Amino acid sequence: MDSLPKKQVYLFGTCLIDMFYPQAGLDAVALLELSGYEAVYPQAQTCCGQPPYNSGFKSPAVKIAKQTIDLFSTQDIPLIVPSASCAGMIKHHYPTLFQPQSLEAKQAKQLAQRTFELIDFIADKLPYNQQPLRQPIKVALHESCSALREMNVASTWRHVLNKLDNVEVTYPENKQECCGFGGTFSIKSDAVSAVMTQDKCKNLINTTAKQILSGDSGCLMNIGEHLKFEGKKDPCLHLASFLVEQFGLSHGH
Amino acid sequence: MVISFSTRIKQALADPQLRSNFRGAMDFLRNKRKLAFSDENEWEALKKQGAAIRQDAIQRLPELLTQLEQQCLNNGIQVHWAEDGQEANHIMLGIAQQNQARLVIKGKSMATEEIELNDFLAQHNIECIESDMGEYIVQLDNEKPSHIIMPAIHKNTAQITELFESKLGISTPEGDVDALIGVGRSILRKKFEQADIGISGVNFAIADTGTLCLVENEGNGRLSTTAPPVHIALMGIEKVIPNIKALPTLQKLLTRSATGQHITSYLNLISSPRKPNELDGPKEVHLILLDNGRAKISQDQQLQSTLSCIRCGACMNHCPVYTRIGGHAYGSTYPGPIGQILTPQLKGLEQEGELLDACSLNGACGEACPVEIDLPELIRTLRQRRQTADHKRWSLEAFVWFIWLQIHKHPHLYLLVTRFAASFRALKLKTPANWTKTRTMPKPAKLSLHQQMQKLSKSKNGGVK
Numbered sequence: 001m002d003s004l005p006k007k008q009v010y011l012f013g014t015c016l017i018d019m020f021y022p023q024a025g026l027d028a029v030a031l032l033e034l035s036g037y038e039a040v041y042p043q044a045q046t047c048c049g050q051p052p053y054n055s056g057f058k059s060p061a062v063k064i065a066k067q068t069i070d071l072f073s074t075q076d077i078p079l080i081v082p083s084a085s086c087a088g089m090i091k092h093h094y095p096t097l098f099q100p101q102s103l104e105a106k107q108a109k110q111l112a113q114r115t116f117e118l119i120d121f122i123a124d125k126l127p128y129n130q131q132p133l134r135q136p137i138k139v140a141l142h143e144s145c146s147a148l149r150e151m152n153v154a155s156t157w158r159h160v161l162n163k164l165d166n167v168e169v170t171y172p173e174n175k176q177e178c179c180g181f182g183g184t185f186s187i188k189s190d191a192v193s194a195v196m197t198q199d200k201c202k203n204l205i206n207t208t209a210k211q212i213l214s215g216d217s218g219c220l221m222n223i224g225e226h227l228k229f230e231g232k233k234d235p236c237l238h239l240a241s242f243l244v245e246q247f248g249l250s251h252g253h
Numbered sequence: 254m255v256i257s258f259s260t261r262i263k264q265a266l267a268d269p270q271l272r273s274n275f276r277g278a279m280d281f282l283r284n285k286r287k288l289a290f291s292d293e294n295e296w297e298a299l300k301k302q303g304a305a306i307r308q309d310a311i312q313r314l315p316e317l318l319t320q321l322e323q324q325c326l327n328n329g330i331q332v333h334w335a336e337d338g339q340e341a342n343h344i345m346l347g348i349a350q351q352n353q354a355r356l357v358i359k360g361k362s363m364a365t366e367e368i369e370l371n372d373f374l375a376q377h378n379i380e381c382i383e384s385d386m387g388e389y390i391v392q393l394d395n396e397k398p399s400h401i402i403m404p405a406i407h408k409n410t411a412q413i414t415e416l417f418e419s420k421l422g423i424s425t426p427e428g429d430v431d432a433l434i435g436v437g438r439s440i441l442r443k444k445f446e447q448a449d450i451g452i453s454g455v456n457f458a459i460a461d462t463g464t465l466c467l468v469e470n471e472g473n474g475r476l477s478t479t480a481p482p483v484h485i486a487l488m489g490i491e492k493v494i495p496n497i498k499a500l501p502t503l504q505k506l507l508t509r510s511a512t513g514q515h516i517t518s519y520l521n522l523i524s525s526p527r528k529p530n531e532l533d534g535p536k537e538v539h540l541i542l543l544d545n546g547r548a549k550i551s552q553d554q555q556l557q558s559t560l561s562c563i564r565c566g567a568c569m570n571h572c573p574v575y576t577r578i579g580g581h582a583y584g585s586t587y588p589g590p591i592g593q594i595l596t597p598q599l600k601g602l603e604q605e606g607e608l609l610d611a612c613s614l615n616g617a618c619g620e621a622c623p624v625e626i627d628l629p630e631l632i633r634t635l636r637q638r639r640q641t642a643d644h645k646r647w648s649l650e651a652f653v654w655f656i657w658l659q660i661h662k663h664p665h666l667y668l669l670v671t672r673f674a675a676s677f678r679a680l681k682l683k684t685p686a687n688w689t690k691t692r693t694m695p696k697p698a699k700l701s702l703h704q705q706m707q708k709l710s711k712s713k714n715g716g717v718k
Contacts, residue, residue: 013702015661019671020695022702029706041706044664052654054614056636060658067662149616174280178573182613189611190687191263195577196613197691225692 024238140209172203285513307561324463338368354449362454399580455488506623568618
C-alpha cells in the first residue's frame, strides 16, 4: 500500500560495488526505500575519480569529477553514496578541484552540500521499533579511515548498530588504524600494506565476531580477500546488507 | 651502495624486534597524548590558536626574522645567516676555530642532524658529543635518530644494556633503566665540564624579545647552553614566533603531543650571554638562522603550511606506516609523515619523491597534528607535483591512468568493460602481482549493479504500466 509518493534521491553506486559487490548497492536501495526514499540510479555513472586523484594524477580525476557533477546535477536532490571514501571525494575534494569562483567550483560545492554517506543519511529514519526478532549476533565494526576522519560518520555507524536488538558490537584492537588498503597504496607500497592488512585481520578475528561490518567496500575487499588468501572464510558484509537482514527485508544472500 | 626505499621497508618489516619495539612505543605515546588532551573542547581551542600563531608567523617570516635578529643583537647574541647546511657548518667551524675548540657538547637538535654537523666537525678534528640520552645511545652505535623526539626509540633496554657493555665496557643489571641512565650521565658530566662549545637547537625563537626557547627533560639542554664558555644555537628560520604570549599555547601543544607531558622538566629561555655581574653562563652566544630551502617553501601557497610544524612527532606516532617500519627506513633526517612532505621539498622531488608512496592517506597524522597541518593534502599535492615534474619515470603509471580515463569517461565503454570482466570472472587472474602476494583477487559479480538496476527499473516501469 504505497500511497505516499517517495522522495527521490540519487544513488551513486561506486565502481567497486558496481562491479564486485552489487548486492550492497541493491541493499542500499532497499534501505533507502525503508526510510522513505526512492533511489534514482543514472546508468551513466562510473567512478568518483578518487583512485587517480590520490595517486597524484589530478587531470583524469578532474575530468571524471566534472562528468559526475553534471550527471548528478540534473535534479536538485540528495546524492547518497554507500561508501564513506567515495562520499568524501565528492563532498570534500570535488569543490577544491576547480578554479575558485568558477562555475565548475560552484556546481561542485552545490553537489557537495547535498552529498551524504548512506548510513548517515538514513540513521534517524530507520524504523527501529519495527525490527523483527532475530537471533543474537556478535559483529565487529571496522570504522574506515574516511568514515572516521573525513566524513565523520563512524559515530553514526556505531549508534545505528547499538540501536539494534540482539546485536553485540565489538571493535578490533587499534580500531582507528588503517586496514592497509589505501587504493594504489596497496600496490605501490605492497609490503607495508600487507603487514597492516595482516594486523587488522588478526585483530578483527580476535574479536570472535561472526561478521565483519563496514560501510566502505574498499576496506571490506582488502580484509576479505586477505582472509580468503589465508584459507579462512570471508565474514565481511557491507553495513547496508547487514541492516537489510536486521530489518527483515528479503533478498538472496 | 644505496639501498632503495622499498628494500629498506622490507628489511625493517623483516625485523621482529624492531617491529615490536615500535609498536609498543607508538601505542604508549598515542595513549599518553590522548590522556593529555582528554578535554576535547580544550584540544580544539588550543589547536586552533596554535595553528593561527604558526600561520601568521610563516606569513610574516621576513619581518619577524629581522626583528628577531635586531633584538638578539641588542641582547648581545651574535646572529649569523646560513643559506644552506654547508654554510651553517662553516659558520660553526669558524666559531670553533676562533675559540680553539676541540670538544663540543650538543643538546638535542634535528637541525644539526639535517646539516650533518657531527660528521663535518669530525672531519676538522673537532669531537662532537651528543648529550641527550637517546642521541648519545644512537651516536654510540654509529646510527642516526629513528624519531625526532625519541632518537633511540628503536632500541629496547636489553639492546642498550648490550651496547653499553660492548662500547663502554660497563655492565649494568638486566632491565635496569636507571642504571643505564646513570652510566650515561656520569660520562656526560665530565664532557660538560671539558667542552669548549655547547651547541643546541631552538624550539621557538621569540622575535620581539630576542629570546631562544629550549624544551627538554634531561637538563642536558641547560648544561649544554650554560656550562661551556660558548653557546651556538642553530634554528630553522621557521621557528620564529612573534612574542612571548604565543609561547604558552605552543608549549602546551608541543609537550602534550610529543610525550603527553603538560610541561617538560626544563623550559629554557635564553636571552643573552653572561652579563658582567653574573657568575655563570656562556661568555658568547651565537644564533645561526638556517634557511636550507625553507624560504622557498614559505613562498609556496600550497605547501607553506609544512613550515607550521613544531616538531612534536605526533604525526609519526600515529602513522600506521611509521609504526611498522620505524624511522630509519625513510633514510631521511625527518621520518614519518612530516618527513615525507618536508624531505622532498628540501632535497627535491626527483631524489626523494619515492617517500610519498608510503602513505595510505588514512588521515591519522592530520588528525593528530597540533597545529592543524593538513598532512594528507600536502602528500596529495606533492604527488601531483612529482607526477607533472617527472614524466619519464611515471610513463607507465600515466599510461594506466590514461586508459582508466578513457574507460570511465565513456559510460558505454565502462558498461562494456564491466560486462567483459564479469564474463571472465571464472578466470583466476594473477595480476596485479603485488596485490595477490597476500590477497586473492576479487571476483566480478555475475551481474553488475548497473545491470541489476536496469532490470529493476524495467520491471517496475512494466508493473506500473
